Amino acid sequence: MSGKTNTELNGIWKMHAPLEGEVLRATNLNVFYRDRAKLLFKQNALKQVLYDVNFHIKEGEILGLCGESGCGKSTLSKTATGIIKDFTGELLLKHGQPQMVFQDPYSSLNPSKKIGWLLEEPLKVDRKKQWTGEERRARVREIIAQVELDEHLLERYPDELSGGQRQRVSIAAAIMRRTKLLIADEPVSALDVTIQAQVLKLLDDLHRNLGLSILFISHDLRVVYQICDRVMIMQKGRIVEQGTVDEVYRNPQQEYTKQLLRAANL
């Protein structure tokens, strides 16, 4: 996947790019949704979902991305990870493939595999290093301790775990190969408040201890305030406002941001 360019739309998605102090830089991203034509001969219809998106993530920072459903938050995350290839503009990543944590802990773990298998899988398919079985298991034990899970869970299937535990497993799988950039798409929205607080604390710890940079996507402005350094507000495919959390929350410039803050009773 590395350095692959899309010939049709000329979007550049590049890993291991020479960036200074940033782990991701997106310039003039215009992202399209390809409406697959049913008939063979028809041209696929393109629908634009993101307009002129510019942003960057600094090394070791948590960047929040806020907006309502359908505003293009998830599209942006998929573009950043290289899943969506229909775009123009440039997306540079300093390190390797970013990993993701998804909202629904029920569908983000393969239900027919044990937790141990799921955690070993990223190591099995690692192209940079051939891991032996013993090394893999050692690494799994190390990570499982890092996300504060019990080792006996490795023998369980995902549906035997609680939502919070699953989300910890997802995070563990994501950092298995020491990724530097984590994209968390509404990681705590499906959890109870007390569990939510624990998972947020875990993310914050990992961020501090591993120097992890996180793109934190959420519709919940309170959560974003708590965990993020900077925040972007998105509306209908455009970033309408960005800045440090304090700036944006204290002194919102855009009407839409004010509306969101009001709705959240802030």
Place this chain on the structure above:
Amino acid sequence: MRYVFKKCGTMLLTLIVVSLCLFIAFWLISGDPATHILGTGATPERLQALREELGLNAPLFVRYFRWLKGFLTGDLGTSYVYSLPVRDLLASKIPVTFFLAVFSFVLVCLIGIPLGLYTGRHAGGRADKIIMVCNQVIMSIPPFFSGILISWVFGMILHLFAPGGYVPFSKSAPAFFSYMIFPAIAIALPRAAMTAKLLRGSILEEAGKDYTRTAYSRGNTVNGVLFHHVFKNAFLPVLTFLGMSLANMLAGSLVVERVFNIPGMSNTLLTSIGNRDYPVVLAAVMWIAFVIIVINLAVDLLYRVLDPRTAQE
């Protein structure tokens, strides 16, 4: 409306593709028709002459279009065995099969839907359990076996009809009916059981959905929920099955026609396969394909009328 046109277009396209496939397949397996007609002992000169006469020396595509043109104008070719036009051979058979299929279909609906409604409404009850076990047994009986049993019970014991006999509609309508009802039952029973089971399962699935709870929260009775809310939703998957059943039955029930000795399409098809009478087989299979595709189209359109969600692209 545009949707209807589009669907019809797709249907025509499918028909052409299917006919081309069938034509090529039969061309591959049937070998040389001239040899079929004249037998293996014929002299090369005579064979060559006959090939010329039948137009077999033309390229495959030309022959396909010639055949297709004939097909569309009602000229289905000539039977090798009977030396009769295929159209005449099939013309008297298709109505019999058609009638048998429609009759069976009516029985399927009349038995299957009420049973499905009843077992779905009273799921878990004693009657439901008994009916469901009977359903399983009925679905396990091959139609030729049930056909023989029906002949035995109604023919030999109750003397309601003479097994193996048949009276054409033109001769006596009541007699024709009395000879059709038992094969129709043999065809309909397993499908009616399947319909009941499907409808029951579908009703119970819908019963677990949120809108059913909403319906109860408004003070509906169980019957109110069943008939005003659940039934239409639950019927949609059953509709697909019924459509497929009708298509299958119109294609002809091979074994039942054989058991009851009914001079329908399937019997002709079987005999022709046995005789390697390929023009007849080709025409019959083509007809079946046509029926299936038309029924599928009808089901699609009906589905669209019943479910407003499908109307939205």
Place this chain on the structure above:
Amino acid sequence: MDRKEEVILEVNHLTIEFHDHDTPERVVDDVNFVLHKQEILGIVGESGSGKSMSALAIAGLLKRHALSLSGEILFDGTDLLTCDRERLRSYQGDEISMIFQEPMTSLNPLQRIGHQMEECLRIHHKEMTKKERYDRAIRTMTAVGLDDAEKLYRMYPHELSGGMRQRVMIGAATIARPKILIADEPTTALDVTIQAQIIALLRKVNVKRETAILFISHDLSLVRQLCHKVIVMQKGRIVESGITEEVFEHPEQPYTQALIEAIPKVEL
């Protein structure tokens, strides 16, 4: 609160047990509370706290044969748990209505909006003519903030947005002017701005129609915005209850404190 403290719903020792496993599982344990006329009562708790179960029990939507229910739910002098089906049905939709979390799936996909709006009237007010029902439906739809009601009347649920569907649900639930509206997480599936609109609508229904609302939610800040009184539930039991502001300002129980503590703090 200075309005007349008339009790319209009284829940005494409500206990619900599941029996599908070897050991009975108690999901609601000895729950007691009263709902006053025109009051908004919030029930908060995390998943598995039994809040939704209690709500469904009051709405008469639990399958009586599948689980064991004990205690009493008194409405209008009748115990909803033991009264006959006919009696219970006469209240459902007419006096006690309910709306649910998922407006997407809670509406019948094959029926027109108008038809579903009118259902409570068709069931409980057979004396009304078709025209009267139609007029009432249009008026109710306008009242719950659905513009262009005549057009919406002929539409199907899938053609509406989530917020509009929830408005339809609220409209259909209140068309017969019930005394109690039970709202089970009605805004959880919606965006924040839509959420705020729905909360405002519920408040309007409460004030204008004098409908008491039982508001079930996991979202403490929403409950704080909307409810007059609040009940905190944990593992099937009520751990704390009282006037909303008092509970939030001075939570007495450790669990309540933990819950409030878990809300991300925003100090601006």
Place this chain on the structure above:
Amino acid sequence: MEKTSFRQRFKTYVSHLPHPGYFRAGLVITAIVLFVIIVGIFYMPYGPTELSPDRLQDPSLLHLMGTDKMGRDVFSRVMYGSRVTLLVAMGTMIIGAGCGILIGALTGFYGGALDEVVMRIMDALFAFPNVLLALVLVSLFGSGTFRVMWALGIAFIPSFARVVRSEYIRCKHMDYVKNARLQGVGNLRVIFVHILPNVKGVLLSNLLIGFNNAVLAEAGLSFLGIGSQPPYASLGQMIAEGQEVFFRVPSCVLGPGIVIVLMVLGFSLMGEGIRTASGTLEE
């Protein structure tokens, strides 16, 4: 965890099924049929083609299901014939499910133009009745037990391809598949290691239904005189031969007929037992 015997685990497995009663009944019926078939491999009272002067006998201790019009022992022929039917049905399932999974998995996962074309063909084939399709194929291949198995196998491909495809379409949009791809798992590994195990539930119930349909189709074909050729026995063909003497010696037809019914019923009851229980409509 404590080691428990297979028997014990199986018992708890069955008692936790949605409908343990159905499953047990099906298991017993299937066991009986299998027992008869397995015994038949090692011992048959008479040879399946062995003629005897005692023609058209009613059931007796010598001939459990009587004899047919040529004096052959019906019970021995049923033992032999049901073995053939079972093997053909199993072969059909292996061919149909194997090819169906492959086609369904690849078209469902990759999608695109190839998927459209292949699935159009599958749809058209699916609409044809199984027996008819197999019949046409038999007229292509020629008859004989093995060819019938291939014909039936091909006739069953569409039903598997369609379900597997729709499962793959559902699964490929799941977050765990996205996750696997982000981790750098190759497409083939995603298809066969990650997604395939999640299809097994649907596949199992389809295999049970398919097996039954295969038994019925094989019996239907041999009833029509296609399949294993006389003098070798097959159940459908025995019924066809017995039809003319049915009114004198019913056991000629009832014997093989009931074995077919039991074979199908056993599997369908087991399938019914595994199916997830649904609720009731009652309040």
